[in-house]
Structure formats: C-alpha cells, structure tokens
Amino acid sequence: MTARPLAVLLPPRPEPTAPRLLAQTWLLAALVLALCAGTAWAQAVAQQTGRPGALAIMLRWAPLITSGFLLNVMVSVLAMALGTLLGLPLGLSLIARTRPLRLLGWGMTQFFRNVPWLVLLFYIMFLLPFELHLGGLVLPVPAWFKAVIGLALPVSANVAEIVRGGMQSIPEPQWSAADSLAFTRWQTISRIILPQALRRMLPPWMNLYAILTMATTLISVIGIQDGLTLTRAAIAAESRPELMVPMYIFLLLLFFAYCYPIARLTLALERRVQVRI
Amino acid sequence: MAHELGSPVVVVRDVEKRFGNYTVLREVSLTVRRGETVCIIGPSGSGKSTLLRCINGLVPISSGSITVGGREVADAKLDVRALRRDVGIVFQQYNLFPHRTALDNVMMAPVIVLHQNPAEVRARAEALLAKVGLADKMASYPGELSGGQQQRVAIARSLAMNPKVMLFDEVTAALDPETKKEVLITIQALAAEGMTCILVTHEMGFARRVADHVYFTDGGVIVEHGTPEAIFSAPTQARTRDFLDKIL
Numbered sequence: 001m002t003a004r005p006l007a008v009l010l011p012p013r014p015e016p017t018a019p020r021l022l023a024q025t026w027l028l029a030a031l032v033l034a035l036c037a038g039t040a041w042a043q044a045v046a047q048q049t050g051r052p053g054a055l056a057i058m059l060r061w062a063p064l065i066t067s068g069f070l071l072n073v074m075v076s077v078l079a080m081a082l083g084t085l086l087g088l089p090l091g092l093s094l095i096a097r098t099r100p101l102r103l104l105g106w107g108m109t110q111f112f113r114n115v116p117w118l119v120l121l122f123y124i125m126f127l128l129p130f131e132l133h134l135g136g137l138v139l140p141v142p143a144w145f146k147a148v149i150g151l152a153l154p155v156s157a158n159v160a161e162i163v164r165g166g167m168q169s170i171p172e173p174q175w176s177a178a179d180s181l182a183f184t185r186w187q188t189i190s191r192i193i194l195p196q197a198l199r200r201m202l203p204p205w206m207n208l209y210a211i212l213t214m215a216t217t218l219i220s221v222i223g224i225q226d227g228l229t230l231t232r233a234a235i236a237a238e239s240r241p242e243l244m245v246p247m248y249i250f251l252l253l254l255f256f257a258y259c260y261p262i263a264r265l266t267l268a269l270e271r272r273v274q275v276r277i
Numbered sequence: 278m279a280h281e282l283g284s285p286v287v288v289v290r291d292v293e294k295r296f297g298n299y300t301v302l303r304e305v306s307l308t309v310r311r312g313e314t315v316c317i318i319g320p321s322g323s324g325k326s327t328l329l330r331c332i333n334g335l336v337p338i339s340s341g342s343i344t345v346g347g348r349e350v351a352d353a354k355l356d357v358r359a360l361r362r363d364v365g366i367v368f369q370q371y372n373l374f375p376h377r378t379a380l381d382n383v384m385m386a387p388v389i390v391l392h393q394n395p396a397e398v399r400a401r402a403e404a405l406l407a408k409v410g411l412a413d414k415m416a417s418y419p420g421e422l423s424g425g426q427q428q429r430v431a432i433a434r435s436l437a438m439n440p441k442v443m444l445f446d447e448v449t450a451a452l453d454p455e456t457k458k459e460v461l462i463t464i465q466a467l468a469a470e471g472m473t474c475i476l477v478t479h480e481m482g483f484a485r486r487v488a489d490h491v492y493f494t495d496g497g498v499i500v501e502h503g504t505p506e507a508i509f510s511a512p513t514q515a516r517t518r519d520f521l522d523k524i525l
Binding site for chain 1: 361386390507
C-alpha cells in the first residue's frame with residue numbers, strides 16, 4: 001500500500017482568549033495599583049502624624065506574612081496529595097460492579113462534597129487527639145497536620161467525581177474492544193480507560209487545586225499561623241487602621257501570583273486536550 | 278473458496294434474542310466449520326450485528342444455544358474470557374486504543390492478557406502489521422492513520438490473539454471505496470489461508486467472491502442460506518430477491 005496524504009479533521013479552533021487575558025491583566029493591574037495607592041495613602045497619613053513610613057512597616061512584615069503564606073502552600077500541597085490518593089480509589093468505587101461498594105463510595109462522595117469545608121475542619125480538629133500514644137512513644141499531632149486531613153476529605157470527594165467523570169467520558173466501544181480481547185475489568189481500567197481519562201482529568205484537577213489553595217485560609221479560623229493569621233497579627237501589632245488595606249492586598253497578591261499561573265496552565269491544557277482527542 | 282472443510286467451530290442453534298419486548302433474533306441456526314468463510318447479509322436492523330456479538334458473549338442470548346469450539350456460550354458458568362481469547366472480533370468503528378501506537382495496539386492483549394513474552398509478541402506483531410500492509414506505520418498513533426489503515430491494525434490486533442474464529446462486523450461500512458478495498462483484500466487473504474471467518478457485510482460482490490456459504494437475514498430470522506451462487510443467482514425466497522434487486 002502506498003502512503004497517501006491523511007485526511008485530518010481539524011477540531012474547531014478554540015475561541016481566542018485575548019479578551020479574557022486582557023480582563024485578567026486589568027485585574028492584576030488594579031490590585032497592584034490598589035497596593036500602591038493604599039501604601040501611598042498610609043505613607044501620607046504617616047507623614048502627617050510623624051510616625052514611621054508605611055513602606056518601611058510593610059517591608060518589615062512582608063517576610064513574616066510570606067512565611068505564613070508558604071504554610072498555606074504546604075498545607076494545600078499535602079491536602080491535595082492526600083486527597084488525590086484517597087480520591088482515586090473512591091472514584092473507582094463509583095463505577096464498581098459490586099453494589100455495596102458503589103453505594104459506600106457514593107455515600108462518602110456525596111457527604112464530603114456537600115458539607116461546608118470549615119465545619120469539616122472544626123470537626124477534624126476536635127475529633128483528632130493532639131497527641132498520639134504509640135506504645136511508650138508520644139507523637140504530637142500538630143494542628144497543620146489535622147488541617148491537611150480536614151481539607152483532604154472534601155478534596156478526595158471532588159477528585160472522586162473528577163475520576164468518575166473522566167472515566168465515563170471515554171466512549172463505550174473502548175470497553176467493548178477491551179472486553180473482546182479478553183481483558184479483565186481491572187486490566188481494562190488500568191491500561192485502557194484510565195490512561196486516556198487522565199489527560200481529561202488533569203484540567204479539572206488543577207482547577208480544584210487552585211480552589212483548595214485559596215480555601216486554605218480557612219485554617220486561620222482554627223488557630224493555625226497561616227498567611228491570614230499573621231497578616232491580622234501584623235495589623236494588630238501596628239494598631240494603625242490605615243495599614244489594613246496594603247497589608248491585606250499584599251496577602252491577596254501572594255495568592256494571586258501563585259494561583260493565576262495555575263489557572264493559565266489549566267486553560268492551556270484544556271485547549272490541548274480538546275485538540276488531541 | 279474451496280478448502281477442506283473441517284469440524285464445526287461455531288454452532289448456533291435456535292437462538293432467540295429479545296431486548297425488552299422487541300425480538301431481534303428468532304430461531305436463528307447456523308453452523309460454521311473450520312476454515313469456512315460465512316457471510317451474513319440482509320437489510321439494516323435485521324439482527325446481524327447482534328448475532329455476532331452474541332457469538333463472543335458481548336451480548337447474552339435469551340434462549341437457544343451457541344457453541345464455539347464445543348464451549349457453550351449461554352452457560353452461566355462460562356469462562357467468558359477464555360471464549361474471547363478464541364474469538365476475534367473487528368468492529369465497524371475500528372475501536373483502536375488511541376493512546377497507544379499501532380504496534381502497541383497489536384501487542385497489548387497477548388502481553389497483558391496472555392502474559393506472553395514481550396519480545397516474542399513484538400516479533401509476531403511486527404509480522405502481522407507487515408502482513409496487513411502497515412510495516413511503515415508501526416509507530417503511528419491511530420489518530421494519524423486513515424480509516425482503512427486503522428481497520429487493518431484492528432484486524433492485526435485480533436489476529437495477535439491467535440483466535441479460532443474471526444468475526445467481522447460491517448468492517449468496511451465506514452470506509453471510502455479506496456480504503457475499503459485494502460481491508461477487503463486483507464480479509465480475503467486471511468480467508469484463503471484457512472482462517473474461519475464470519476462476516477456481516479453489505480459488500481455483495483465481496484460476499485459472492487469470498488464466501489463459502491451465505492446467510493440472508495431479515496427481521497431477525499434467517500430467510501434462506503446456501504452457496505453464494507445459489508443465493509445471488511437463484512434465490513428461492515421473494516424477500517431475498519427483493520433485497521438483492523434493491524441493492525444490486
């Protein structure tokens with residue numbers, strides 16, 4: 001057989017993202033502008049009253065607030081990792097052929113998807129002991145560790161839904177083809193369905209991660225020294241109300257700088273998935 | 278095609294298949310012997326594809342009996358995976374695994390399902406792809422291949438399991454006339470080598486040329502069957518004549 005040019009059916013080009021990009025750039029610009037304006041205003045107030053400059057104070061607190069923010073990042077990474085680890089089998093249980101397993105998975109997924117994250121956090125805080133006794137060994141259970149578990153639960157339920165949706169988006173004939181080649185169900189899932197579904201699952205998974213990262217500020221409510229707690233502490237220590245605006249905007253910008261690239265990458269991946277399949 | 282015809286490989290007896298109140302197959306009986314090529318023709322919706330899917334256990338039958346190599350398909354204790362190792366099926370829409378190359382598509386089942394030595398499977402898969410005329414496409418992904426090329430990969434993929442019988446479910450229906458021919462040549466070569474083949478097809482010229490036996494189905498029943506010569510030149514039933522008049 002001679003090679004002949006292949007007929008390639010191009011998918012419709014995705015909508016140009018320029019307007020969206022523009023909007024996001026404006027948002028970023030507005031935030032930076034607000035930070036500058038807030039700092040300038042605070043600076044002006046400082047000059048009138050003869051107290052130390054707002055800029056100097058901002059610079060003094062920035063490392064501490066950033067270190068708090070890094071705790072948020074660490075908690076988000078760990079909660080996402082644990083949530084994914086739990087969510088994958090939970091998602092598989094949603095399409096299990098044994099009814100009790102399916103029902104159990106369904107119940108857990110529905111429960112953890114439909115309760116407030118903050119209430120779950122409180123619950124886990126009080127449910128878990130503050131130290132573990134293993135024989136003679138006493139292991140402290142730090143609060144951030146409990147927060148990781150508390151956040152991993154709703155994450156796992158959301159990951160489970162992403163897994164289920166991803167697997168069900170693979171056309172049925174793929175199952176028939178694997179069946180007719182005598183693949184077991186597990187071989188079909190692990191070799192045929194999941195590898196194809198992973199590509200489709202990645203964008204919503206990353207989207208979930210960005211949401212989780214922003215939600216980690218909830219842990220400040222249960223007394224963890226995260227970015228938000230430390231920002232509030234800094235404001236309280238200075239007891240200067242005009243500093244509130246620049247301080248909070250500084251924290252917001254840290255989150256924005258971290259989450260925005262994830263959102264952009266998610267968008268780019270989504271586009272690639274559309275083209276590849 | 279004149280071969281020595283062997284013992285029966287597939288025996289379908291009084292099979293009935295209902296979907297709810299709708300009867301798709303009624304009192305269907307047919308026998309396919311080793312090395313035989315059987316074509317099933319008939320209007321769309323006459324239950325031809327369902328019959329093929331019943332033979333490899335993808336669709337359970339409502340009553341009757343189907344045996345493949347002496348194994349009863351309707352048996353509740355049937356090892357359905359053992360059955361499917363013996364029965365290859367090729368679908369109208371190819372259904373290749375899009376995330377793996379052509380070579381991987383052919384190698385996967387023998388390596389994963391039969392636990393055969395990957396190096397040996399590789400050699401065999403390469404030989405099979407060469408045989409279907411795709412020696413230069415082994416590293417291509419299904420999305421990079423034409424319909425006819427994908428269908429030939431699908432045929433090689435089924436053959437890699439060394440099946441006792443091959444089922445072809447309207448495998449050229451989605452192809453343009455040019456690529457259709459490549460696929461038909463491949464199947465004809467396979468039949469000539471003595472592979473037992475059951476084809477559901479709308480290619481009357483091909484059925485006439487290649488089949489040892491032709492079954493005409495309509496409305497879920499086998500209206501008549503016989504040699505290609507008998508069916509195409511001297512059909513005895515009015516329904517067969519009507520159908521052939523309409524399409525030829």
